Amino acid sequence: MSTKHPIVAITGSSGAGTTTITRAFQHIFRRENVNAAIIEGDSFHAYDRLQMRQKLKEAEAAGEHSFSHFGPSGNLFEELAQLFAAYGERGTGRCRKYLHDEVEGAEYGQAPGTFTPWADLQEGTDLLFYEGLHGAVVTDRVNVAQHADLLVGVVPTINLEWIQKLHRDQNLRGYSQEAVVDTILRRMPDYVSYICPQFSRTHVNVQRVPVVDTSNPFIARDIPSLDESMLVIRFADPKGIDFPYLLSMLHGSFMSRPNTIVCPGGKMGLAVQLIFTPMILRLMSNRRQALL
Template identity: 85%
Template sequence: MSTKHPIVAITGSSGAGTTTITRSFQHIFRREKVKAAIIEGDSFHAFDRQQMRQKMKEAEETGDQHFSHFGPEGNLFGELEQLFATYGATGTGKSRKYLHDEAEGAAHGQPPGTFTGWTDVDEGTDLLFYEGLHGAVVTNRVNVAQHADLLVGVVPIINLEWIQKLHRDKNMRGYSQEAVVDTILRRMPDYVSYICPQFSRTHVNFQRVPVVDTSNPFTSRDIPSLDESMLVIRFANPKGIDFPYLLSMLHDSYMSRPNTIVCPGGKMGLAIQLIFTPMILRLMGNREQATM
């Protein structure tokens, strides 16, 4: 953790909805004039798209049916922790970009599914903002979570997470349903070992719970909308959280536990703004004092 160079990390698995949270944070940064270094978790995968396919094939040939992007073998956890540690100490560090599609590849003159070279994070940023799979990961070799000043988990119930992944990978990436289901099954051991434990280390968790039938996610034709969901917001440490204010601003919300608010899913964007704007301003205030 660092007062001068704070780190905010949004963590959640593929299909969880971290992009929605990230968009809301970017609104906060723009409104409050906070210059953030944006880091995508995909940048710290160990292999590019073609290499990953080859590694999975090799793993299957040796009887390993669970090699995935969720576990340590498929990622550069050491480099990610080094970035967090270096940024916290100096305000910079090494990162790169994963080129997801043709447009991103063309912008860098490279094929999609590859990485750019490693470069230094721009100097003069106010904070580092990470969005990806492993912002709070801890193994017997690395502890990424210890370096973050604000950790946010995005954790829809598992059926909703699968529905979102199925729709995204089928409609946007052209995968068959069978291929997506195979991916879900292959990742499950690493999901249990490396993704789930992170949500016990986060400061705030956002869990979306549909109020429509998602009992068989593999036959669902539509992704339940925010208005068809409730949002469970859990604070690891409720001290200093103005719950009466949040309840008054989030219509039809209530507290289910002393550290948990439940509100309509359609209020998600507002909830993020209300909860995290004061936290970001507090980080910036502490940073300003530390640099005087």
């Protein structure tokens, strides 16, 4: 953790609304004139797309059926921890970018599914903003979570996560349902060991819960929308949270526990801005005081 060079980490997986939440944070940064260094978690995968396919084949041939992007074997946890530590100390660090598609690849003159070269972050940024799978990961070798000043968990219910993956991989990537189910099962040990525990270390969790039937995710025809969901927002430390204000601003919301507010899923972007704007402003105020 660092007062002069704060780190905000959004940790979550597909189907929860990480894109909506990241966009809401970008609105906060733009409105409050915060110069943020944006880091994507995919940048710290251990292998590019072709290498990962080869590693999967090798793992299966060796009888290893739990090799995945969710665990340490498929990621560079040490390098991620080094980036967080370096940014907290000096406001810089080394990173790269994973090129997801043809558009991103063309921008850098590289094939999609590859990484750009490692490079130093631009100097002079106000904070580091990470969005990915492992912003709060802890293993017997590294502790990424200890470096973050604000940790936000973003997670769907497990059936919703599976529906999201099934639809994306079948419709956009051309995989069979059997192949997608195999991936889900292969990832499960790492999901249990490295993804779930992070949400006990976060300062705020945002969980998307569908209010339509998702009891059998393998036959779902559509991905439940935000308007077909409720958000369960849990604060690890509710001290200082203005719950009456949030309830008044988020129509249809209520409190289910003293540290938990529930609101309509369609209010996700607004809820994020209402909740996290004061927190970002507090980080920036503390940063200015520390730099005097």
